[in-house]
Amino acid sequence: MFEPTSRYYNLKTTQFTTLDGRTITHVQRRFLPAGKALPTLEEVAIREDDRLDQITARTLGEAEQFWQIADANDAMHPAALTAQLGQRLRIPMPQV
Structure with a gap:
């Protein structure tokens, strides 16, 4: 399905x-899984004009996998992840 x-x-x-x-x-x-339980690949700081799909494409190689970053950061609202400049996001090891 x-x-x-x-x-x-x-x-x-x-x-x-x-x-x-x-x-x-x-x-x-x-x-949602417990974000801190997911293995971390890296952390990134939010820069001006960052979008979650761009961060995901840059770090995980596929923009549509933004949900993995949302899960790793315990986010119910993915847009909130890029709302604050300088905020650090956990990038998880890719889930398969």
Whole structure:
């Protein structure tokens, strides 16, 4: 259902049957890992005009993997990660 690089790849699906007999398949909820438990590749300081997708492309090689940096920094709102100049972000070892 999801690509191996997706944050949802390892999640199980469940089914729900409605009162009228329809079966609805859905992905179970994803819980954030403890960021400090993820091995750190490096730390970077936020510079002016930094964007999370650019940081991710530069450090992990693929902009769409921004969720890995969000996880490593316990961020529910990824945009907040680049809001403060000088803030340090943990860049995790890539998760596969």
